Amino acid sequence: MKVLITGGAGYIGSCCTEILSKTDEVVIVDNLERGHLDAIKGYKFYNVDIRDKEALDKVFKEERIDAVIHFAAKSQVGESCEKPYEYFINNVYGTLELLKVMVDNNVKKIVFSSSAATYGMQDVSVIDESLPFNPSSPYGETKCMMEEIMKWFDKAYGMKYVALRYFNVCGALDDGSKGEDHRPETHLIPIVLDTALGLRQKLQVFGNDYNTKDGTNVRDYINVVDLVDAHVKALRYLEKGNESNFFNLGTTTGSSNLEIIKTVEKVSGKKVNYEIGPRRPGDPDTLVASALKAKEVLGWEPKHTLEDSIKAALKFKENYPNGYSK
Numbered sequence: 001m002k003v004l005i006t007g008g009a010g011y012i013g014s015c016c017t018e019i020l021s022k023t024d025e026v027v028i029v030d031n032l033e034r035g036h037l038d039a040i041k042g043y044k045f046y047n048v049d050i051r052d053k054e055a056l057d058k059v060f061k062e063e064r065i066d067a068v069i070h071f072a073a074k075s076q077v078g079e080s081c082e083k084p085y086e087y088f089i090n091n092v093y094g095t096l097e098l099l100k101v102m103v104d105n106n107v108k109k110i111v112f113s114s115s116a117a118t119y120g121m122q123d124v125s126v127i128d129e130s131l132p133f134n135p136s137s138p139y140g141e142t143k144c145m146m147e148e149i150m151k152w153f154d155k156a157y158g159m160k161y162v163a164l165r166y167f168n169v170c171g172a173l174d175d176g177s178k179g180e181d182h183r184p185e186t187h188l189i190p191i192v193l194d195t196a197l198g199l200r201q202k203l204q205v206f207g208n209d210y211n212t213k214d215g216t217n218v219r220d221y222i223n224v225v226d227l228v229d230a231h232v233k234a235l236r237y238l239e240k241g242n243e244s245n246f247f248n249l250g251t252t253t254g255s256s257n258l259e260i261i262k263t264v265e266k267v268s269g270k271k272v273n274y275e276i277g278p279r280r281p282g283d284p285d286t287l288v289a290s291a292l293k294a295k296e297v298l299g300w301e302p303k304h305t306l307e308d309s310i311k312a313a314l315k316f317k318e319n320y321p322n323g324y325s326k
Contacts, residue, residue, distance in 0.1 A: 001024045001025070001066045001067060001235075001239070002024070002025040002026075002027065002063060002064060002065055002066045002067075003020060003024050003025070003026055003027070003065070003066065003067050003068070003069060003235065004027050004028075004029060004059070004060070004063070004065045004067070004068045004069070005017055005020070005026060005027070005028050005029075005068075005069045005071065006029050006030070006050055006068065006069070006070045006071055006072035006098065007029075007030055007035065007070070007071030007072030007073065007113075008026075008028030008029065008030050008035070008040060008043070008045070008071065009028060009030035009032060009035025009036055009037065009039055009040050009045070010030065010034060010035045010036075010039075010071060010072075011169070011179070011180045011181070011182070011224070012071055012113065012169060012224060012227060012228070013028070013030070013035070013069075013071040013072075014035070014036070014039035014040055014178050015172070015173055015178050015179075015224050015225065015227075015228050016069060016071070016228045016231055017040060017043055018173060018177070018178055019173075019225070019228045019229075019232065020069075020228070020231075020232060020235075021043065023232075024235075026043060026044070027044045027045075027046070027059065027063045027065065028040055028043055028044065028045045028046065029045075029046045029047075029048040029050065029056065029059060029072070030045070030047070030048075030072065031047065031048065031049040031050075031072075032047060034074075034182070034183075036181060036323075036324035036325075037324075038324035038325055039178055039181075039324055044063075046059050049094070050072050050094040050095070050097060050098045051089070051090070051093055051094045051097050052097075053097045053100065053101055056097065056098065056101045057101050057104065057105070060101055060102070060104075060105040060107065061105065065105065065107050066107065066109070067107065067109035067110065067111075067235060067238065067239075068098070068102060068107060068109070068110040068111070069110075069111045069113075069231055069235065070095070070098065070110055070111065070112045070113060071113045072094060072098075073090065073091045073094070073095075073113065073142070073143075073146075074086060074087050074090050074091060074139070075115075075139060076139065076186055077117060077137045077139050077140070078137075078186070079139075080137050080138040080139035080142070081137055081138060084138040087138045087139055087142050088138065088142060088145075091139075091142035091143070091145075091146060092142050092145050092146060092149070095146045095149060095150075096149060099149065099150070099153050099159065102159065103153070103157050103159065108157070108158055108159045108160055109159075109160055109161075109235070109238040109239070110150070110159065110160075110161045110162075110238075111161070111162050111164065111231050111234045111235050111238070112146065112147070112150060112161055112162065112163045112164065113164060113166075113231075114143050114146070114147055114163040114164055114165045114166075114246070115139070115140065115143045115165055115166065116165055116166060116167045116220075116248070116250075116287070116289065117135060117136075117137060117139055117140030117143055118133050118135055118140055118143050118144045118147070118165055119131055119133065119134055119135075119140075119165075120133075120134035120135045120136035120137075120140055121134060121136050121284065122134060122284075125284070125285065125286035125287065125288065126252070126288055126289070126290050127248060127287065127288070127289050127290060128248065128289075128290035128292070128293070129165075129246060129247065129248055129290075129293055143165075147163045147246065150163065150244070151244070154244045160238050160242070160243065160244050161238075161244045162234035162235075162237060162238060162244065162245050162246065162247065163245075163246040163247075164227075164230055164231065164234060164246075164247055164249050165246065165247065165248050165249065165289075166222055166227060166230075166248070166249040166250065166289075167219065167220035167221070167222055167248075167249070167250040167287070167288070167289050168187070168188075168219050168220060168221045168222065169187075169221075169222055169223075169224050169227055170187070170189045170221045170222065170223060170224065170306075170309045170310075170313065171189075171223040171224050171225065171304065171308070171309030171310070171312045171313050172224065172309075172312040172313050172315065172316035173224075173225060173312065173316075174225060174308075174312050175312075175315065176312055176313075176314075176315025176316040176317075176318065176319045177316075177319065178316070179224075179312070179313060179315075179316030179317075179319075179320070180224075180313065180316070181320065181323040181324050183323070188219075188257065188260055189221070189260060189264070189309070189310060189313055190313060190317075191203060192260055192261055192264045192272055193264055193268070193310070193313055193314060193317055194317075195272050195273060195274065196264050196265065196268045196270040196271070196272045197268070197270070197317060197321075201273065202273045202274060202275060203261070203272060203273065203274040203275075204274070204275055204276075204277040205257050205258070205261075205274055205275070205276050205277065206257075206277050206278065206279055206280045206283065207276070207277070207278065207279035207280070207283070208258075208276045209279070210279075210283075210285040210286075211285045211286075212256055212285055212286060213256065214256050214258045214259070215258075216256045216257035216258045217256065217257055217283055217284075217285065217286070217287075218254040218255065218256045218285065218286040218287070218288065219254055219255065219286075219287055219288070220250040220251055220252070220253070220254045220255075220287065220288040220289050221251065221254075221255055221260075221306055221309065222249055222250050222251055222289075222302060223302060223303075223304035223308060223309045223312075224309075225303075225304060225312075226249075226302040226303055226304050227249060229300065229303075230247070230249050230294060230298065230300045233298040233299060233300050234247070234298060237297070237298055245297065247291070247293050247294040247297070247298065247300075248289040248290060248291050248293065248294065249289065249291055249294060249300075249302075250288055250289025250290075250291050250302075251288070251289070251291070251302050252288060252289060252290060252291055252292075253288060254286060254287070254288035255306050259306070260306075260310075261274060263306055263307055263310050264310055264314075266307070267307060267310045267311050267314055268314055
């Protein structure tokens, strides 16, 4: 099968490209706004923005695409609150153009990178798929809208989709060859690693008086290789002619901020310089996923531990101490 990966030069997209290419033919489109050419060397790549319908249509016609894995989206919660227009025009309009091109080229299978941000603030600590959408940011709102758009494209055109709502992605390919390089970096594990390696002076932990085992926030960290495995399983699910569906992806356990710090110290053998700062407004104590539905329907379970993820992320940092070249 020939699979188009949108946003394939990004963190998750490049890891997916590496793994999926072992079984399927892969074509990448990315506008390189946040992706890295170094991450996709040797793969078929088109420098195309998904909002450019004409250019995207040419890719579909030239390559005869069979299915799509859709990662291309802006994804920073805080930035989305400051720049909502950019998020709606990129994520929602871009997805509409992609889906229209798929319809025009009779491509009817798409696996979509959704987010736990669709749930927003909930009164429960374990999130399952029965909970309603309640986004608390433009980013989360765009993911809700993208899922809703796909639902209506299924009804109108028979386009089958799987939306994967995942929590905090972490780690790298096990050999450290592909990994996380955001600029600026906003994710906790690479920031803690940078602090351990002396690339940052100090880390601030936001609050230590939460109702958790050590007083710091607990979040669900899912390894990127496990995450890609779920995308591949979702693709096979659609290949078999199954109906559209949506799934949470997570470990169902969660790790606290201090556990992240301690695990980085254990793996790296270096002390992490941190201080406790004030709470961030609206931060829940605990937020983890119930992934039972993905286990039952897709046969998916995460295999990597938090330590595995941090070891792989450290290998990536050692391979690319300054990140991918620009």
